[in-house]
Amino acid sequence: MLSFNTDDLRPQDRFDYWCEVRARNLFGVTISLKPHERQNFRGRFAAVPAGGAIISEMQASSYWVSRTTADIARAPGDSLCIYQQLGGASWFNSKGGGEFVVAANDIAISHTDLPYLTRPATAHGFDLRVLKIPFTGRENLVRLARGLSPSLLSDNPRLKTVISASLAALAADCARNPDNDFDLAVDHLAQLALLAQGRVRHGSPESRAALRSGFLHAARDVLARNMHRPNLTPAAVAAELGISPRKLHLLFEPTGMSCARTLTAMRAAEALRL
Secondary structure: OEEEEHHHOOHHHHHHHHHHHHHHHHHOOEEEOOHHHHHHOOEEEEEEEEOOEEEEEEEEOOOEEEEOHHHHHHOOOOEEEEEEEOOOEEEEEEOOOEEEEEEOOOEEEEEOOOOEEEEEOOOOOEEEEEEEEEOOOOHHHHHHHOOOOOEEEOOOHHHHHHHHHHHHHHHHHHHHOOOOOOHHHHHHHHHHHHHHOOOOOOOOHHHHHHHHHHHHHHHHHHHHHHOOOOOOOHHHHHHHHOOOHHHHHHHHHHHOOOHHHHHHHHHHHHHHHO
16 A cells, blocks of 8 residues: 655645655646645545556645646556545546536546646545556456546436445455455446446446446445434335335345345444444
C-alpha cells in the first residue's frame, strides 16, 4: 500500500512535493495553484494494488489538473479509468467528452490517455476514488475501451448503483485482505463500466456475471445501511434495487446464506461491536 499525507511537511513545501510525487510521477498529470494559495494546501493519498489494477483515494485542497498530450507522451497509462466523486463536486472538460460536472457519488469513465482539464467545483476540494485498470493482461479491453472519451454515468441509475457498490466493496476488501486475488472483481467492474458506455452487450455471459456480482454488492450495501430498520425485508431491498424478490434470492443463493440470514448476521455482528 502506498500512502502519504502533506501534514508531515512544512507548509511551504507541501504543494511542490504533491506536484512531484502524486501528480507527475503517480498520475502523469500537470497541476497548478496560485503562489499565494500554496501556503494553505493540504492533501492525502492512498493506493493499493487490486488484481493487476490500482484503486486509490484522495482528499486535497483545490487546484487545477490537466493531462496534456505532453503528459500522455511522457507517462502513458493505457488503462480504463473509473472515477467516483466521494464528496463535493468537480468540473471536467475534455476534447472528446465535452464539459460536465461530477457531483457527489457520481461516476465517470474514460480511457486514461486522452487530454482533459479538471478542478473541484466547490470549496470541498478533491474527494475521490479512482480505479485504474491497465490494458496489459486484459487484451479484450484494448479494443473496447481505448479511446473512450471521459463521460459521466448519469442516464442509468441502476448501473451507477452497482458500480458504486462494487467499487466500495473492492476498496474495503483490499484494505482488509491485501493479499487476496481481486482479478475477478476488477474484471467485473471493467465489464460494468463498458456496459454503462454501450461498449458490450447486456446479454453476454460476462455482462450477466458482472451484473450479478454488482447487484449482490448493492444488496449488501442496502442491508448494511438499513439494518436498524425493524421492517427491513427482502422485498423492500429488492424494491430499492429495482429487481424482483426472486432475482434477489438468486443473488444470495451462491453465498450459502439467504438475504434474511445475511441481515441477521450483520445485525448480530453490529450488536457484538456495540
